[in-house]
Amino acid sequence: MKRGIILAADWVLCCAEIPPIKDGAVAIEGSKIVSVGPQQEVLSKYHHFQVYSFKGKLIFPGLVNAHTHAPMSILRGIAEDLPLMTWLTKYIFPVESHLKREWVYWGTKLSLIEMIKSGIVLFCDMYLFEPEVIRATEEVGLKALLGEGLFDFPSPGYGPLEKGFELTKELLEGFQNNRKIKIAVSPHTLYTCSPETIKKCIKLADKYAAPLHIHLAENKEEVSEVQKRYEKRPVELLDKLGGLKENLLAVHCVKLEPKEIDLLAKRRVKVAHCPESNLKLGSGIAPLPEMLQAEITVGLGTDGPASNNDLDIFSEMRTAALIHKGLREDPSIITAKDVFSMATDLGAKALFFNDTGKLLPGYRADLGILDLQHLSLQPDYNPLSLVVYSAKAGYVSDLMIDGEFIMKNYHILTLDEELVKDKVQEIKEEILLILKKNFSPTLDKC
């Protein structure tokens, strides 16, 4: 018989569409939610279940980070306020050319800590040495859509491209029936992958019924580079190659024309919107109101913590709502409900996890507990507004995935934070040596 538990709290926020339940409860059997409602109802129906009481707290569907490069937390802050190409070619690529398997593992653990404390239960990642990301993620227990970044030039991770395809195929086979880890075929961009490489990726994804994950139309430089090479805009080129399909997760989509938005909607493409990274790198502001209007499934992503510089989906919700209100001078254009959906159920759908993102019977028990004892979360007139506009990373006290606690009362149960900190300090010293050897660093300055 499956273990039955009840979580009871001052508030239960099931999803954007349903008003929050005062003095609510969630009943869970095994990994699944069986009931949500007022405490009295749930407790009397499931009187034999073990009860966990969260006084002064709020239960919310676990958040989804729809795009990141988790291991890059080890590079957080090495360079700031620079144009994308300078940042990449002068700082990120020189360090990444020395990248070690072990750095990826510990960088991922560092990022997992931050994501857990920000209430994230599910994330999507593309990087180098992705098997190390998988290893760290499986150990810690988050759900994820993961893939080795593929590009035409040799990779510090896998070497020549054919090895990258071999690795991706192995991963696709190894994780075919894994409920927590799914594999995406992950070509990097249309300017680092040739049309032939993209076609091969599409074919491989189709063969395994797997998602395809690519950066698309991030900034004007990408658009002009792709136009120069192929006389087509990025969305147009990917469409011609057969990539615009239901299994595509397209990241950024900043530089879209109206007809391209219609095309993405028509082809049921999923989008990962990364507002803070797009701002910080000077890429621009994606047409989010139009994408939502067209009913595109849009999730929220932080992008890599070297360009963000955090892994905080609370902050992305707030930014995603605020920026369009200000830009369009219309405070109603994107609402708290819109961004909460993007951070939960739409994000989960964008990563092809259809039973995560709402607290309703039949969904997995993937959830967070927000601690309203932090006085910036008082008074509690409006729980949805608190979660979207006032909550901070670090105010999440507990996290549950598939019915199992990953964090309890601010303590992560599945990793050793002190050990991660020590390892990250060691890696930092190695990276500083590389930076000092390779070029004159502007470290300790922004």
Next chain:
Amino acid sequence: MKRGIILAADWVLCCAEIPPIKDGAVAIEGSKIVSVGPQQEVLSKYHHFQVYSFKGKLIFPGLVNAHTHAPMSILRGIAEDLPLMTWLTKYIFPVESHLKREWVYWGTKLSLIEMIKSGIVLFCDMYLFEPEVIRATEEVGLKALLGEGLFDFPSPGYGPLEKGFELTKELLEGFQNNRKIKIAVSPHTLYTCSPETIKKCIKLADKYAAPLHIHLAENKEEVSEVQKRYEKRPVELLDKLGGLKENLLAVHCVKLEPKEIDLLAKRRVKVAHCPESNLKLGSGIAPLPEMLQAEITVGLGTDGPASNNDLDIFSEMRTAALIHKGLREDPSIITAKDVFSMATDLGAKALFFNDTGKLLPGYRADLGILDLQHLSLQPDYNPLSLVVYSAKAGYVSDLMIDGEFIMKNYHILTLDEELVKDKVQEIKEEILLILKKNFSPTLDKC
């Protein structure tokens, strides 16, 4: 003899212009900083001082919140995603018409808790029943520039306008030589105060050599209303009335034309830039790069916590930097240094506190301690980048004002958090009753 202490930490960030000091120390005598430098140097020079060691932490100049309505935290979240006029007239004003002196006192305490935990040592406030804001602030020990909001219609705070002027005069006299609390003459706006009222305010401020604090050019509605009434844009009208002077703190300044920016610079007007409130209320995006280019003294403000919905200057720094990078598609246009200055020394200057905002000899010991044990602040390649782009409200462990600890190891020494929480819950119930009586509320929904 004055008490001498040394604060030693992994990093000391003195100000935006000076690279952070690794293993640094700050020596303090009474309320003033006497020395800043590497630990070895400071410890040997001031060997008789008592040493406080902050291992794994960073010392930074206390942050400045250049504009808020602190008591409005008791209204946080009562209505969201609405146009400014609907939000004001349907929700805020109906509740404020029942405003009680006691609500202002406890609302301010609630906000002071949040500000302390966000590293704020100095703030500027304009509201109703401002003497209650002053009382709470004096008890807790923050520095502030405060003023009763003045407007032509009767105020729930002081009644008819002449009583408002009497109150302001009393406050100006009472706090003339107070180092921690300064009083500003605070006309609300150019559309709620007649030209005669504004002139009277200017005269009163001049008489007491006090600052003048006003909302100016916040949104297009203000500009068109002022133009309709006076055939002048707001900046032009205030100039004609004699208000554009060195003692003016102009809040928002979103809708500025290039020649108005030049005029503000020429007249040495101070500006409080509130990027998140301007976004959230759909007011627009202020021309920050141009204001900084013109060398205007610009501080950063949260605006009221009912429209923000927090009192977090870390978040305002990040937003102020990010939004212009994205909007202008230029990641260098506003840097970490720019926004850190705005949140510290420029903010302090904007509030006419000239010895706050830097950790240098001669400045007051107004500072915060950031806890780098939070792993989203690792690795620590670049302390300024961590403070601006990665730090969160709640990661500040200690706060010192005029050489006295206000918060020590996350515990606020000068108020009782539990009592504040209980009082705020009681007030919330009263406000809910008012909302329910007055109109059909859309509470529990955004």
